[in-house]
């Protein structure tokens with residue numbers, strides 16, 4: 001049987017509402033996008049994990065009935081996917097003929113739950129996507145994909161939806177692009193999709209984030225699309241209308257697979273390689289000094305961490321960042337990382 005989730009020349013586009021709210025709204029959005037040949041799969045939330053109690057938690061089983069009815073009316077039925085968070089959800093998806101499911105960010109963070117879901121999926125026809133865990137932990141993400149593979153699921157993909165961090169830099173969820181790129185390096189066989197809606201959290205960010213993902217060679221997008229986004233029961237600020245989705249797809253520049261590029265690009269890359277090597281050489285020098293400082297502190301019975309000194313280091317670096325035109329948050333994080341490693345070396 002051919003796979004729903006596979007790596008191909010054309011990006012896989014998944015679109016649909018954050019939540020199924022009513023048969024009318026579901027039919028309206030599906031009618032407006034079903035005939036676009038670029039859409040490969042329809043997404044719709046049936047059970048909604050909400051961070052705080054009191055919000056709309058999804059329609060549950062009735063939504064599955066509406067999906068089945070909606071699909072029957074389609075001239076050429078498209079596959080549907082929804083989020084599952086409990087083994088009972090998996091059973092209901094199988095019962096109602098859902099084609100693919102995904103594990104949300106609040107589920108992939110929990111290995112016990114992922115294990116239970118993987119067991120519930122064993123032997124089913126379901127294709128499965130795994131959103132990155134809410135915390136920036138690549139091992140949990142990889143672990144979830146491995147648990148599903150071990151349960152015999154081979155129609156599998158990963159979805160990058162951004163991470164909850166101390167500072168999200170204007171995004172709803174910090175993209176931390178280096179993490180999905182590292183996932184791709186470690187699991188090149190797993191298609192990698194981007195969820196620009198949950199990364200951006202705002203309508204105007206969906207198109208630029210989609211282009212960014214394609215430029216980074218992601219294999220597809222999962223985009224929230226609603227007939228009347230402003231009155232949507234969930235994620236109203238980030239959902240786009242079907243027309244906006246079609247314009248977004250029209251304007252997407254195709255991915256290029258040219259890895260090398262013109263000669264001045266190659267020359268600049270060589271310069272970057274030299275700078276990267278120099279950064280590591282300087283870091284290694286810095287760590288050697290830190291180690292020696294650790295020995296002196298120990299000999300004089302001094303604490304390793306000295307808040308006053310750390311404040312001085314940080315102030316000096318932030319001043320330098322401003323003078324050099326570097327992003328202050330970036331330099332703060334970098335300095336915190338280097339300082340943390342330095343303290344570890346001193347122990």
Ligand code: PEP
Nearest residue numbers: 018045104105106161198
């Ligand atoms: C969703 O896709 O609607 C959703 C709740 O996503 P996430 O798990 O990324 O928050």
Ligand code: MN
Nearest residue numbers: 018224234235
């Ligand atoms: Mn959503």
